[in-house]
Amino acid sequence: MSAAARRQSLLGRFTRHRPALLGAVAVVLLCLAALFAPALAPHDPVELDTSVRFFAPLTHSAFPLGTDELGRDTLSRLLYGGQISLTVGVVAMATTVLTGALVGLVSGYYGGWVGTLLMRFVDMMLCFPQVFLLLVVAAFVTPTLISISLIIGLTSWMEVARIIRAEILHLKEQDFVQAARALGAGGVRIMTRELLPNIMAPLLVAATLKVAAAVLLESYISYLGYGVQPPLASWGNMLTNAQGYFDSESWLAIFPGVMITITVMSFNFLGDGLRDALDPRLRMEP
Amino acid sequence: MLSYIGRRVLQAIPLLIGVSVIGFGLMHLAPGGPLAVYTLNPTITAQDIERIKIIFGLDQPVHVQYLKWATGMFTGNWGYTFFGGRPVLWVIVERLPATMLLMGSALSIAILLGITVGMIGAVRRYSVWDYLATSGALVALSFPTFWFGLMAIFVFAVDLRWLPSGGMYELGEEGNVVDLLRHLILPTLVLALVITATYSRYARSSFLEVLHQDYMRTARAKGLRPRERLFRHAFPNAVKPLIALLGTDLPVLFSGALVTESIFGWPGMGRLFVDALTMKEYPILMGMIMFTAFFVILGNLLADIAIALLDPRVRLA
Numbered sequence A: 001m002s003a004a005a006r007r008q009s010l011l012g013r014f015t016r017h018r019p020a021l022l023g024a025v026a027v028v029l030l031c032l033a034a035l036f037a038p039a040l041a042p043h044d045p046v047e048l049d050t051s052v053r054f055f056a057p058l059t060h061s062a063f064p065l066g067t068d069e070l071g072r073d074t075l076s077r078l079l080y081g082g083q084i085s086l087t088v089g090v091v092a093m094a095t096t097v098l099t100g101a102l103v104g105l106v107s108g109y110y111g112g113w114v115g116t117l118l119m120r121f122v123d124m125m126l127c128f129p130q131v132f133l134l135l136v137v138a139a140f141v142t143p144t145l146i147s148i149s150l151i152i153g154l155t156s157w158m159e160v161a162r163i164i165r166a167e168i169l170h171l172k173e174q175d176f177v178q179a180a181r182a183l184g185a186g187g188v189r190i191m192t193r194e195l196l197p198n199i200m201a202p203l204l205v206a207a208t209l210k211v212a213a214a215v216l217l218e219s220y221i222s223y224l225g226y227g228v229q230p231p232l233a234s235w236g237n238m239l240t241n242a243q244g245y246f247d248s249e250s251w252l253a254i255f256p257g258v259m260i261t262i263t264v265m266s267f268n269f270l271g272d273g274l275r276d277a278l279d280p281r282l283r284m285e286p
Numbered sequence B: 001m002l003s004y005i006g007r008r009v010l011q012a013i014p015l016l017i018g019v020s021v022i023g024f025g026l027m028h029l030a031p032g033g034p035l036a037v038y039t040l041n042p043t044i045t046a047q048d049i050e051r052i053k054i055i056f057g058l059d060q061p062v063h064v065q066y067l068k069w070a071t072g073m074f075t076g077n078w079g080y081t082f083f084g085g086r087p088v089l090w091v092i093v094e095r096l097p098a099t100m101l102l103m104g105s106a107l108s109i110a111i112l113l114g115i116t117v118g119m120i121g122a123v124r125r126y127s128v129w130d131y132l133a134t135s136g137a138l139v140a141l142s143f144p145t146f147w148f149g150l151m152a153i154f155v156f157a158v159d160l161r162w163l164p165s166g167g168m169y170e171l172g173e174e175g176n177v178v179d180l181l182r183h184l185i186l187p188t189l190v191l192a193l194v195i196t197a198t199y200s201r202y203a204r205s206s207f208l209e210v211l212h213q214d215y216m217r218t219a220r221a222k223g224l225r226p227r228e229r230l231f232r233h234a235f236p237n238a239v240k241p242l243i244a245l246l247g248t249d250l251p252v253l254f255s256g257a258l259v260t261e262s263i264f265g266w267p268g269m270g271r272l273f274v275d276a277l278t279m280k281e282y283p284i285l286m287g288m289i290m291f292t293a294f295f296v297i298l299g300n301l302l303a304d305i306a307i308a309l310l311d312p313r314v315r316l317a
Helices: A003-016 A018-035 A074-110 A112-125 A130-140 A145-154 A158-171 A175-182 A187-198 A200-223 A235-243 A251-278 B002-029 B033-039 B046-056 B062-075 B088-123 B128-142 B145-159 B177-211 B214-221 B226-248 B250-264 B269-278 B282-310 B312-316
Strands: none
Touching: A018 A074, A018 A251, A074 A112, A074 A145, A074 A158, A074 A187, A074 A200, A074 A235, A074 A251, A112 A158, A112 B002, A130 A145, A130 A200, A130 B002, A130 B250, A130 B269, A130 B282, A145 A200, A158 A187, A158 A200, A175 A187, A187 A200, A200 A235, A200 A251, A200 B145, A235 A251, A235 B145, A251 B128, A251 B145, B002 B062, B002 B282, B088 B128, B088 B177, B088 B226, B088 B250, B088 B269, B088 B282, B128 B177, B145 B177, B145 B250, B177 B226, B177 B250, B214 B226, B226 B250, B226 B282, B250 B269, B250 B282, B269 B282, B282 B312
16 A cells, blocks of 8 residues: 555544544634634633623623623633643643653663563552542642643653553564664664654554543642632633532533533544554454 | 462562652652641741651651651551641541442442443444444543532532432431432442443453454354353453453542542542642641552452452463
8 A cells, every 4th residue: 555545544534433523623623712812712811800790601792601700701711721721731741642652662672670660660650549649749839830731741651651662562573673773773763763653653642632631630630729720710720619609600610611521522532533543453444 | 379369469569669669759749848737837936846857757867767657657657647646547547438438339330331331332333322332431531520520419419409419428317328328329420420431441342352252253153142142151251351450440440539529528538638638738648648559559469369260371371
């Protein structure tokens, strides 16, 4: 099969996967909305105005999705909250994938005691429930966007390391790697030039799914009060706020939750579709 | 078999030591060290803190401190809480029954439902059911647990008033089983949702793998009925890998329980953890982290042993 035909069939498999396609479109829209939040938001997300408290959605044209207990515009807060969620999602994903790929590559390629030691460390980290670790570390540091992203990333790279290691163990026995070694290529060159391109598919799938996981985790820790701090809007802390007005102003709790669900779902469907399209084992099937 | 168990237990020991080193390191990562909480109290002077440091042995070299702490951990002396001075181990164990009840009921529902849904999906592959189940599972995995919990409270407790919105008992009803069950329903369903989704996905792929094996074709050639083939031949082999997942998924279960408990005010370990976090109760936090890590190691060990009992290939390898 020529490279072009192969790419076409990859794209074909992906676009036939309706939920994945829908996920991809939603991801693009969410990213655009976050990127252009300053232009799209009708109000300043932290602007207080107690004369417009608790407007219900669709009742005032100036506040299409209503206002919260301090008169802040829900739509604007959702847009800016999206910026935060996606930033944390992407930075945490990058941390996860970089750490996981590095550990997986090194331990898979070199093996020996370095590899064993690294994988034992992975086993140890996996003994801790992630939310417990996250919350403790988050409580220790001053919460900023970067620190939250790093904490999430550094507590979720272990599965990626395992996946990549398994791939590398399989790949390094293959002829093209042996050939590169016979030609005198060093370890670093083999890892970056020969092995890395061949693990791009599982990495891409893991990266997509990790964005979803990171967005979800950020909302958890923000909801519990250790993530993004008010007055900065995050979908998680908007839910915390809304909980106080649950009986009378329940709509406040609906929008942020819907946004988190849609975002996480889009990335999950996209990742799932990518896996179906890229996984060579599934490709063999009729 | 015994030698297999022995080997597994021996392998768990370095893991346990490593986990305790990480846990200890984490405690020393705390800003202001483990005594940070005292610096918030204006009546405690710098000299007092120095004295407390000596009492707790915090002036000694790190490895000495670690050894003291680790021996304490293994002999049941987990230190005392800052507020109230109660033994940490006791405070944690006190919360164990509530968490076990919640996790146990959620897990039972999730395993039954997850395996059933996954099995149907695998047998009727690419059918409407399969499609609904796989997409449904992915949607369920995308729900933020706490939001799902809030919505459940809103619908069933605030709006319909069918079920209580939180806690374990109504005031004055402590020990009433019916009251306990009413309080258990919502948190169990919320916690079970995500686990069910996970298990249905695992079960589907596990059944798919087994259904295409040669011995299944042989069973069909022998003229066995579909029901017999599925339950007598496929089921035992398809369920085996799921037992291992029971062990490895324990941390996820604990994380889910933490979030669920904090929404529903369920007085379990997760709730204790969140409360300890706000009060900067480092001894409880460290105790909880170590406690759950021990549990996870134990769970993995038991899962491995269970698989070895079921599958001779594992223990002879």
